Amino acid sequence: MMDVTKIRQDFPIYQKHPNLKYLDSAASALKVQTVVDAIDRYYTTLGVNVHRGAYDLAYEATKLYEDARSTVAAFIGASPDEIIFTRGTTSSLNMVANAYRDILKPGDEIITTELEHHSSILPWMKVAQKTGAKLIYIPLTVEGRITVESFEKVLSKRTRVVVITHVSNAMGYLTPAAEIIRLAHQHQAVVVLDGAQAVPHMSVDVKALDADYYAFSGHKMFGPSGVGVLYGKVKLLNTLEPFEFGGEMVDQVFKDSFTYKDAPLRFEAGTPVISGAIGLAAAIDYIRSIGYEKMHEHTHRLHQYTLLKLKSLPGITLYNPTADQAIITFNVDGIHPHDIATMLDQDQVNVRAGHHCAQLVNQFLGVTATLRASFQIYNSIEDCDAFIQAVIVARDFFQAF
Ligand SMILES: Cc1ncc(COP(=O)(O)O)c(C=O)c1O
Numbered sequence: 001m002m003d004v005t006k007i008r009q010d011f012p013i014y015q016k017h018p019n020l021k022y023l024d025s026a027a028s029a030l031k032v033q034t035v036v037d038a039i040d041r042y043y044t045t046l047g048v049n050v051h052r053g054a055y056d057l058a059y060e061a062t063k064l065y066e067d068a069r070s071t072v073a074a075f076i077g078a079s080p081d082e083i084i085f086t087r088g089t090t091s092s093l094n095m096v097a098n099a100y101r102d103i104l105k106p107g108d109e110i111i112t113t114e115l116e117h118h119s120s121i122l123p124w125m126k127v128a129q130k131t132g133a134k135l136i137y138i139p140l141t142v143e144g145r146i147t148v149e150s151f152e153k154v155l156s157k158r159t160r161v162v163v164i165t166h167v168s169n170a171m172g173y174l175t176p177a178a179e180i181i182r183l184a185h186q187h188q189a190v191v192v193l194d195g196a197q198a199v200p201h202m203s204v205d206v207k208a209l210d211a212d213y214y215a216f217s218g219h220k221m222f223g224p225s226g227v228g229v230l231y232g233k234v235k236l237l238n239t240l241e242p243f244e245f246g247g248e249m250v251d252q253v254f255k256d257s258f259t260y261k262d263a264p265l266r267f268e269a270g271t272p273v274i275s276g277a278i279g280l281a282a283a284i285d286y287i288r289s290i291g292y293e294k295m296h297e298h299t300h301r302l303h304q305y306t307l308l309k310l311k312s313l314p315g316i317t318l319y320n321p322t323a324d325q326a327i328i329t330f331n332v333d334g335i336h337p338h339d340i341a342t343m344l345d346q347d348q349v350n351v352r353a354g355h356h357c358a359q360l361v362n363q364f365l366g367v368t369a370t371l372r373a374s375f376q377i378y379n380s381i382e383d384c385d386a387f388i389q390a391v392i393v394a395r396d397f398f399q400a401f
Helices: 004-008 033-045 056-076 089-099 118-131 148-154 177-186 274-290 292-311 337-345 359-365 381-399
Strands: 083-086 109-112 134-137 159-165 190-194 213-217 228-232 250-253 258-260 316-318 327-332 352-354 370-374
Touching (some): 056 083, 056 274, 089 118, 089 190, 089 228, 109 118, 118 190, 148 177, 177 190, 292 316, 292 327, 292 381, 327 381, 337 370
Parallel strands (some): 109 134, 109 159, 159 190
Antiparallel strands (some): 083 228, 213 228, 316 327, 327 370, 352 370
16 A cells, blocks of 8 residues: 555645545646646746757757657657647647548548547537538447447448547546557547546556557646647658647748648647646656556555445445546435535545536436546545545435435
8 A cells, every 4th residue: 555644745735735635636636746846947947948049048948848758758658759748638639630620521430439528529529510520429338338349330431530538537437449449440540549537547558559649638647737748640740730820830931831840849839838848747757756556556445445435325326336447426316516515625525526528428327417536646545534424424414404
């Protein structure tokens, strides 16, 4: 078992809020001190732009920024020219979808799922509306899972793009991505994976997966907000139209036309998110120093412990008892999740309430909102006990009316 007291020393928030029971890491993970330090160091010792200046400070800042790109690349098994720094998963996914407005034709099919986060599905809904392509949904199992068999049912010679979550933020299910990608490639379709919930918890190798595009965010993996990553196979990236135009993405400019640089710079118009990239690299170093195996062991134990307790409580509906990742989605019967979440907060138990930016999941479950508890390495068994106790108190309080 992980030494949580020691881990918490890495997360400065616990100095100000020692009694915090933060169970909302799927929304945003707490920030590690080394990330804050790396960002602080950049601003206090450099703070200048990258790729532009012909002076030492600019070279140093550019080196830090490009080193961050190499760190991200090595972390997910890519090469640096395949890593684009973005504002987050949302902008990564929009960037890819936007490029396919010029590629898809009426009658082409985009396969996706009801498990998607809005940032994964809405950009492709717009692409479908603009191009006349069709969105096709993989039928989910009764539990709400994506299976290879159900994917095969909708895969066809018209499939051009598959857009799919690697791990569902609302249900914690792991998608059988490698097999889906293998089958999609047999039909010459490209696969876009939303890895926002995967990378904070598991080792991802984009080359082993053979993913065409892969997106994730810094803030869900102890890193800064405002930075994310789009991985793309370089041969694909260099065929895509950029989303934004401006400084540093351009090669030559004439009075009525211009040419682009190759990836990744063609997708990083303007001053990039320098401090964010540096902070993200520090977050990756931190994850490496702990190791995914130990992280998983710890969160899995907390997950199973809490599930067992929650299952034994009357008046609770659990929606994902077999989740692969440490995410518990549930409701207290007859009580609105926002009421429960607000009451839990009085005991400094922080959970998410609502549709979790995945309204199609709620429609699938037949509810308007749910509660979600999600776990990370700084959570303790005491956090789980406090959470269960707070749920009991809230349930009994509201059910008394
Ligand atoms: C599965 C999934 N995809 C995409 C996103 C969007 O990430 P961001 O808000 O960092 O752009 C999230 C965030 O909640 C998510 O959980």
